[in-house]
Amino acid sequence: MIACLLIPGFELRAALRTRPRLALVPTALAPEAGEEPLLGPVTAAAEEAGVKPGMRLGEALATCPSLALVERDPAAVEREWEEALRRLEDAGFAVQPVEHGVVVFETHGVERLYGGVQPALERALAAAGSAWDPRIGAAGRRFTALAAASVARPGQILIVAEKEEQAFLEPLPLSLLPLTAARYAELEGLGLRRLGELAQLPRGAVAERLGVEGRKAWRLAHGGRKARVRGRKPAVELAEVLVFPDAVGNELTLRRALGSLLERLLARPERAGRPFRKLALAARLVDGGSWRRAVTLRDATAEAGRLRAALGPKLAELPAPIVELRLEAVELAKHMGQQLALVEPAGEEAESRLREGLRQVRASTGTGSVCAVVEVAPWSRIPEARALVVPRDV
Amino acid sequence: MVTDSGSARVGRSAGRLNAPRPALVEQRFDGTPRVVNRELVTLVREEWRVVDRWWTDEPVDRRYFEVVLESGRNVCVYRDREEGCWFTQNA
Numbered sequence: 001m002i003a004c005l006l007i008p009g010f011e012l013r014a015a016l017r018t019r020p021r022l023a024l025v026p027t028a029l030a031p032e033a034g035e036e037p038l039l040g041p042v043t044a045a046a047e048e049a050g051v052k053p054g055m056r057l058g059e060a061l062a063t064c065p066s067l068a069l070v071e072r073d074p075a076a077v078e079r080e081w082e083e084a085l086r087r088l089e090d091a092g093f094a095v096q097p098v099e100h101g102v103v104v105f106e107t108h109g110v111e112r113l114y115g116g117v118q119p120a121l122e123r124a125l126a127a128a129g130s131a132w133d134p135r136i137g138a139a140g141r142r143f144t145a146l147a148a149a150s151v152a153r154p155g156q157i158l159i160v161a162e163k164e165e166q167a168f169l170e171p172l173p174l175s176l177l178p179l180t181a182a183r184y185a186e187l188e189g190l191g192l193r194r195l196g197e198l199a200q201l202p203r204g205a206v207a208e209r210l211g212v213e214g215r216k217a218w219r220l221a222h223g224g225r226k227a228r229v230r231g232r233k234p235a236v237e238l239a240e241v242l243v244f245p246d247a248v249g250n251e252l253t254l255r256r257a258l259g260s261l262l263e264r265l266l267a268r269p270e271r272a273g274r275p276f277r278k279l280a281l282a283a284r285l286v287d288g289g290s291w292r293r294a295v296t297l298r299d300a301t302a303e304a305g306r307l308r309a310a311l312g313p314k315l316a317e318l319p320a321p322i323v324e325l326r327l328e329a330v331e332l333a334k335h336m337g338q339q340l341a342l343v344e345p346a347g348e349e350a351e352s353r354l355r356e357g358l359r360q361v362r363a364s365t366g367t368g369s370v371c372a373v374v375e376v377a378p379w380s381r382i383p384e385a386r387a388l389v390v391p392r393d394v
Numbered sequence: 395m396v397t398d399s400g401s402a403r404v405g406r407s408a409g410r411l412n413a414p415r416p417a418l419v420e421q422r423f424d425g426t427p428r429v430v431n432r433e434l435v436t437l438v439r440e441e442w443r444v445v446d447r448w449w450t451d452e453p454v455d456r457r458y459f460e461v462v463l464e465s466g467r468n469v470c471v472y473r474d475r476e477e478g479c480w481f482t483q484n485a
Contacts, residue, residue, distance in 0.1 A: 245407070373411055382446055382447075384414060385410075388409065388411060391408075
């Protein structure tokens with residue numbers, strides 16, 4: 001059986017972890033900077049006041065003048081979500097995250113461990129944590145499980161038997177289908193509001209009218225394909241952090257800090273020579289917010305120059321000065337053979353001797369004893385602001 | 395996604411290079427140093443002011459002196475006009 005664990009408004013809940021008082025008053029997740037001014041998830045109090053997710057900011061404030069807006073905190077969302085996934089994995093579930101707040105997993109591997117589907121799902125609910133108000137839907141197919149989770153109450157487990165799947169889906173709204181707003185409008189214009197109404201139409205007619213998207217929607221209205229859930233591979237734990245004594249905003253300083261983080265990440269022994277496939281840059285902003293950008297490399301590489309070129313431009317997207325910069329290796333590729341050079345580059349031997357010497361110093365004096373000086377603002381009139389001493393792994 | 399490994403290497407902070415150290419200074423009536431860390435000043439070679447970050451909560455207002463001590467050592471000291479204290483620093 002496939003189960004779907006759903007935590008509605010996960011991004012808002014994660015942002016409110018440090019300000020739980022706001023969860024009880026009308027609060028909404030603020031629109032992303034530079035994007036259309038549409039609200040993110042909202043609290044129950046906000047919904048009672050007439051504010052809905054996706055509403056225009058102006059309209060929402062006119063509806064509920066006391067509405068509090070919470071800044072997005074992508075780093076907290078990522079951290080909390082990863083912790084929730086790890087708790088589920090610790091309980092024995094091979095999870096496949098769909099998006100923040102939605103995860104699917106199969107139960108057959110743990111049913112005997114917990115003594116049935118229901119106890120296994122209860123364990124999953126407990127692992128997610130009751131503070132998040134999770135709910136679970138379970139069915140033979142993934143879409144039905146997601147639909148069941150969408151209509152379940154907080155803390156409820158809704159299991160749909162295979163025979164009843166079609167009957168369960170029929171009265172549910174079309175909004176459960178992954179369609180664009182224009183498509184919903186088109187379907188509503190045709191008088192369709194329920195999944196059952198779409199499922200009753202001939203497949204060919206739906207495909208002819210709505211194209212590939214319509215065909216997919218029609219298939220989902222019938223429960224979707226019987227696809228297996230593939231549990232994610234355990235994530236590697238590789239990250240480096242640089243905490244600045246003062247808030248840093250200029251790009252040159254940030255690029256130098258990135259260079260230092262890259263050096264440290266490349267030197268980590270856990271990498272075992274494997275190149276990076278996906279990296280993420282995260283920062284803690286001076287006003288307390290956070291920022292995160294992930295970069296997937298077309299060709300996995302461990303060359304500092306190429307990595308710097310791929311990550312450097314992201315620093316220009318920082319919305320404010322930062323007090324902490326973090327570089328995470330999200331995904332490592334398999335080890336690749338390295339082409340040997342016919343002629344050794346100049347200085348290679350001296351560099352390897354120096355590296356070995358530093359390695360020995362570090363081995364005898366402990367972690368953090370070997371540091372590198374990173375010039376961050378050589379033009380500064382304040383002498384101590386010109387350079388930083390950064391611990392370095394040899 | 396990668397989580398914090400909790401190892402000592404994660405979250406280490408960068409330190410300042412050339413951070414100022416408190417100094418014991420006796421000054422003359424005109425504000426120039428007479429004694430630095432219990433050593434008499436024989437010559438004030440240079441003097442300059444650094445005023446910066448006045449737009450932040452931590453403004454910098456320093457009066458620097460490059461002095462030669464009795465022992466022949468060159469030392470750079472400054473008076474922090476915000477805190478009213480003396481420091482030595484390699485400028």
